[in-house]
Amino acid sequence: MAGELTTQGYIKHHLTNASVGEGFWTWHVDTLAWSILLGLVFIISFYAVARKATVGVPGKFQCFVEMIVEFVGNSVKDTFHGKNPLIAPLALTIFVWVLLMNTMDIIPVDWLPSLAALIGGESWETISSGQSHIYMKVVPTTDLNMTAALALGVFILMIFYSIKIKGVGGFLKELYAHPFNTPWLYWFNFILEVIALIAKPMSLALRLFGNLYAGELIFILIAGLMGVWQLPAHFIWAAFHLLVIPLQAFIFMMLTIVYLSLAHEDH
Amino acid sequence: MNLNATLLGETIAFIVFVWFTMKFVWPPLNGAIEERQNKIADGLAAGERAEKDLELAQEKASEQLKEAKAQAADIIEQAKKRAMQIVDEETQKGHDERESIISQGHAEVVAERNRAKEDLRQQVSVLAIAGAEKILERQIDAAAHSDILDKLVAEL
Numbered sequence: 561m562a563g564e565l566t567t568q569g570y571i572k573h574h575l576t577n578a579s580v581g582e583g584f585w586t587w588h589v590d591t592l593a594w595s596i597l598l599g600l601v602f603i604i605s606f607y608a609v610a611r612k613a614t615v616g617v618p619g620k621f622q623c624f625v626e627m628i629v630e631f632v633g634n635s636v637k638d639t640f641h642g643k644n645p646l647i648a649p650l651a652l653t654i655f656v657w658v659l660l661m662n663t664m665d666i667i668p669v670d671w672l673p674s675l676a677a678l679i680g681g682e683s684w685e686t687i688s689s690g691q692s693h694i695y696m697k698v699v700p701t702t703d704l705n706m707t708a709a710l711a712l713g714v715f716i717l718m719i720f721y722s723i724k725i726k727g728v729g730g731f732l733k734e735l736y737a738h739p740f741n742t743p744w745l746y747w748f749n750f751i752l753e754v755i756a757l758i759a760k761p762m763s764l765a766l767r768l769f770g771n772l773y774a775g776e777l778i779f780i781l782i783a784g785l786m787g788v789w790q791l792p793a794h795f796i797w798a799a800f801h802l803l804v805i806p807l808q809a810f811i812f813m814m815l816t817i818v819y820l821s822l823a824h825e826d827h
Numbered sequence: 828m829n830l831n832a833t834l835l836g837e838t839i840a841f842i843v844f845v846w847f848t849m850k851f852v853w854p855p856l857n858g859a860i861e862e863r864q865n866k867i868a869d870g871l872a873a874g875e876r877a878e879k880d881l882e883l884a885q886e887k888a889s890e891q892l893k894e895a896k897a898q899a900a901d902i903i904e905q906a907k908k909r910a911m912q913i914v915d916e917e918t919q920k921g922h923d924e925r926e927s928i929i930s931q932g933h934a935e936v937v938a939e940r941n942r943a944k945e946d947l948r949q950q951v952s953v954l955a956i957a958g959a960e961k962i963l964e965r966q967i968d969a970a971a972h973s974d975i976l977d978k979l980v981a982e983l
Contacts, residue, residue, distance in 0.1 A: 581832060588833040595837060599844045606852045613859035615866060629856045648857070649849035657844060700837075705830055709837030713845070 570690045570784045574669060575777070577703060578676075578695040588703055595700035598660040602653070628656065632813065639817045642824045650717070650820075651813045654710065659809040661706070662772055664699045666798055666805070669779045672698045701772040701808075704765065711765035714816050718760070721823040730826065760819050764812060771808050775801050952980045 577588040609625040618626060632652045640647050673696040677687045680694040700706040722731045735753040736746040779801075782793045956976060 584831050586829075586831040586833070587836065588831070591833055592836050592840075596840050599840060603844060603847050603852060606848070606856070610852045610855040613855050615859050615862045618859075618863075626856060626860055629853070630860055633857060633860075646845075646849055649853040650845050652853060653841075653845045653848045657841075703833065705833035706837050708830060709834050709841055712834070712838055713841045 566690070567784045571777075571780050573690050573692070573695065574673065574780045575697070576695045577697050588697075588705060590696050590698065591700045591703040591706055594664065594698055595657075595661055595706055598664070598700070599657050602656045602660060606656070628652070635814060636817055639814070640821045640824070642821070644721075644820075644824070646717070647817060647820055651817055654714075654816055655809050655813040658701060658710070658768065658812050659806055661700045662805040662809055665702075665772060665775055665779070665801060667698065668794070669776070669783050672696055699772060699776055701768055702776045704769045707765040707769040708761075710768070710812070711761035714764060714819060715761035718757075718819050718823045721820060725824050726826055760815075764815055764819075768808050768812050771804055775804055948980050948983055951983055952976055955979060 578590040579586045579588050581587050605621075606625055609622050613622060629652060632655055633648055636648045636651050673692075673694075674687050676696040677692040677694040678684070680692075682692045682694055686692050697703060719731075722734070726734065735757070736750045738749055738753060740749055775797075778797055779794065782790045782797060786793050
């Protein structure tokens with residue numbers, strides 16, 4: 561039966577992923593679906609432009625896409641001085657994909673979950689009382705799995721290029737012979753450097769997750785607590801959040817470039 | 828909020844997206860941008876070159892104009908000189924002609940006068956003889972006294 565709508569229940573409902581499976585083998589279906597959908601939006605629209613890209617006068621959409629490409633390309637050129645055909649496409653994918661996923665935050669918090677519940681066959685009373693059993697988190701970057709996956713990908717590339725450029729010995733040497741270059745302190749260096757190395761992907765994942773999760777949470781709190789006053793409050797928070805959305809996408813991209821640039825540096 | 832299999836799924840999606848972007852999206856877009864940049868740079872360079880050429884041509888044209896003006900002035904100067912010369916020459920010629928005509932006239936006048944004088948002398952001698960004949964009431968042999976008559980004529 562439909563119980564009372566509590567604020568706590570409302571918030572909890574909004575923070576629960578739609579999932580299948582048990583234990584580790586749980587799949588967050590909503591995160592996967594939305595992120596892959598948005599990723600497809602990115603690559604299909606960019607591919608459509610790339611396929612017909614003209615050197616002559618570009619159309620408006622080509623101009624827009626080229627602006628983003630050039631922006632990312634310049635960011636890469638400014639920071640990354642090696643020659644690696646992977647870095648710029650990687651940065652572009654991260655930037656646009658994360659930007660699109662973050663932008664899902666702007667869509668009012670109840671729209672898509674309610675729509676999903678309606679399609680799922682829940683009655684309107686059930687949905688409005690917060691008792692729906694269909695969950696839907698539409699912002700993939702508020703799922704730690706999503707941001708951790710991005711960070712993991714970057715981390716794997718960091719290790720890969722460190723070893724490729726410096727060799728296994730060079731990579732290990734960087735871990736134990738720095739910052740104190742005496743054998744007495746190698747153990748200390750090693751602890752320090754491994755923590756620093758692990759901290760890089762951790763900070764990447766947690767920064768993006770934390771910012772977007774907090775932003776989403778505030779939207780949910782406004783929607784859950786403020787009654788009629790949520791309308792101006794939503795507007796103000798959304799306007800502020802418009803800064804956070806591209807900023808976090810940009811920071812993730814820049815740090816990826818910086819970390820990979822560091823991985824390419826041979827001391 | 829636990830890490831779970833979603834992480835693996837998203838990692839795979841990430842890898843696929845990056846691979847696709849690297850393979851099919853980035854190269855044509857960046858290629859088009861760079862090619863256009865080159866084109867624009869070429870165009871700008873060509874424009875600059877054309878501007879320089881134009882400047883050079885203008886300089887050349889103005890130089891030629893100056894030269895032509897100088898030449899024209901020279902020619903005019905020469906023409907003026909020549910005209911003056913011609914006028915001078917003609918004046919000189921006219922002068923000479925006048926002189927010659929005058930002197931010819933003079934000579935003619937003198938010759939005429941001499942002839943007239945001669946005539947007069949002849950007539951005077953005849954008159955003198957006639958007068959003397961009248962005076963002497965007789966025929967004087969003109970031939971016999973011709974020496975006296977001649978002397979008389981010479982004295983006239």
